[in-house]
Amino acid sequence: MGFFDIFKKKSDNAPQQSPQEQRRELDAGLEKTKTGLFSKLARAVAGRSTVDADVLDDLEEVLITSDVGVETTVKIIRRIEERVARDKYMNASELQRMLREEIAALMEEAHASEGNFGLDARPGEPYVVMVVGVNGAGKTTTIGKLAAQLTKAGRKVWIGAADTFRAAAIDQLKVWADRAGATMIRQEMGSDPASVAYDTLASAKANGADVVLIDTAGRLHNKIGLMNELTKIRNVMAKVIPDAPHEVMLVLDGSTGQNAFEQARQFTQATQVTSLAITKLDGTAKGGVVIGISDRFRIPVRYIGIGEGIDQLRIFDRREFVDALFGDAEN
Numbered sequence: 001m002g003f004f005d006i007f008k009k010k011s012d013n014a015p016q017q018s019p020q021e022q023r024r025e026l027d028a029g030l031e032k033t034k035t036g037l038f039s040k041l042a043r044a045v046a047g048r049s050t051v052d053a054d055v056l057d058d059l060e061e062v063l064i065t066s067d068v069g070v071e072t073t074v075k076i077i078r079r080i081e082e083r084v085a086r087d088k089y090m091n092a093s094e095l096q097r098m099l100r101e102e103i104a105a106l107m108e109e110a111h112a113s114e115g116n117f118g119l120d121a122r123p124g125e126p127y128v129v130m131v132v133g134v135n136g137a138g139k140t141t142t143i144g145k146l147a148a149q150l151t152k153a154g155r156k157v158w159i160g161a162a163d164t165f166r167a168a169a170i171d172q173l174k175v176w177a178d179r180a181g182a183t184m185i186r187q188e189m190g191s192d193p194a195s196v197a198y199d200t201l202a203s204a205k206a207n208g209a210d211v212v213l214i215d216t217a218g219r220l221h222n223k224i225g226l227m228n229e230l231t232k233i234r235n236v237m238a239k240v241i242p243d244a245p246h247e248v249m250l251v252l253d254g255s256t257g258q259n260a261f262e263q264a265r266q267f268t269q270a271t272q273v274t275s276l277a278i279t280k281l282d283g284t285a286k287g288g289v290v291i292g293i294s295d296r297f298r299i300p301v302r303y304i305g306i307g308e309g310i311d312q313l314r315i316f317d318r319r320e321f322v323d324a325l326f327g328d329a330e331n
Helices: 019-029 031-045 053-065 070-087 092-110 139-152 167-180 193-206 223-240 258-270 289-297 318-326
Strands: 127-132 157-161 183-185 211-215 247-253 275-279 301-305 313-315
Touching (some): 019 318, 031 318, 092 289, 092 318, 139 301, 139 313, 193 211, 193 223, 289 301
Parallel strands (some): 127 211, 127 247
C-alpha cells in the first residue's frame, strides 16, 4: 500500500465536495497570493510594449518579493529570456502567459521524481508516516486533519504522541484524535519519543491499523540533537515494522515565506524528508513559497492548507494550483 492508496477506500456515507466546490475553495484560499502577485506584475508591465531587459528585471523583483525564492526566480527569468531571444519580439501583455507556462513546467519537473520517494507498506501492515516540522508550523493540526480525512475514508488510524516535550502538544493531539475517531498512544511528558513510537507501531500492528501518524518534537535549537532524535525514532520503528517509516512528511508554515526555505533546508539535512505539507496559505500573500520549495528541494508537496476546516487540508495537485494562481487557461 502506497501513499495515495490509503485514500482509495471510501466510506459510503462520507459527503464529498463537488469539483466546482473544491475549485472555489482553492481559489479563495490562494486569493491573497494571487492578488499580490498580479498587482505587482501589472505594475511591472505598465506602459511597456515589449519584454525587454527592464521588464525582466522588474519581473525578477516581483517573483523574489512574492517569496518564490532567488534560485527558482533566476531559473524562471533565464527561461523567459531564452524564449524572448528565440521569438525575437514578444508583447509585454504575453508575460503572464509565459510566466504561467514556466511555473507549470518547473513544478512538473520538481514532481517528476515523485515515485522515488517513500516506500510501500507490505500487505497486512500499516502505512507509517513520521511527521516533522518546527513548533508552530501547524504540525499537530495537520496530523489531526489528516487523521480525520483518513477515518472518514474508512481507514483505521493510530496516532503516536512522540512530541513528549510539550504537554500542550499532547493535549491538542488528543482533542484531534477524539474528533477524528483515531486511536492515540501517549506516555508521560518527558518520556523517550522513540519509546512512544515503538508502542504506537506495536499497538497499530496488533490491532490491524491501516495508517500510523507519528508526531515529533519541533525543536531546532540543536540540529545535531534533532538529527539524533529523529534517527533513533526511525530505527526503533523499523524494529516493529521493517521499512517504517514509509513516509517522512515535513510540515512548513507557508505564511513565514523565506523562513520556510530555511526550515526545509535544516530538516532535509537532519532526516530523509520524502514529502511536504505547506500550511496556512489562506492567510498570506506568500504562497509563492510552494513554487520555490517544490523546485529547490525536489520533494513532492503532498498537502496544502487553505483554511481552518478539516477538509481544507487538500491533497496537492500542481495543475490545480497553477490554474488557481493564474486563472483557467480560457480566462
